[in-house]
Amino acid sequence: MKKVILTNLENGSEKEVKVGYSFATLFLNFLVPLSRKDLLGTLMILAYDLVAYVFFRDLGQVVATAIGFILLPVVYDRFYIAGLEAKGYVEKENVLEANNEIHFAA
Secondary structure, three states: OEEEEEEEOOOOOEEEEEEOOOHHHHHHOOHHHHHOOOHHHHHHHHHHHHHHHHHOOOHHHHHHHHHHHHHHHHHHHHHHHHHHHHOOEEEEEEEEOOOOOOOOOO
8 A cells, every 4th residue: 555745844844645545435434534633534434424324324334334335434534634735744755664574584
């Protein structure tokens, strides 16, 4: 998975953000933006969950929830990065995760 380091030019703080499908958001739902102190992201996911629960009943609720499980983990990381960029963060460098080669000792 690709990671991006964003740096705030005003205060020098850095945040390392993963780009791509967010398995954490898939399994933990609104707790991911809540742990990142991202109030807007938390409200976005809770609003989608509420709309899926209230307006789609029976089979429609299952379909809406499945779409949410597929769509939200893809969209949330992009949404979070866009929010950080709006707050003054800029991309410092791209960091690729180490490849998954296994090295055996001789």
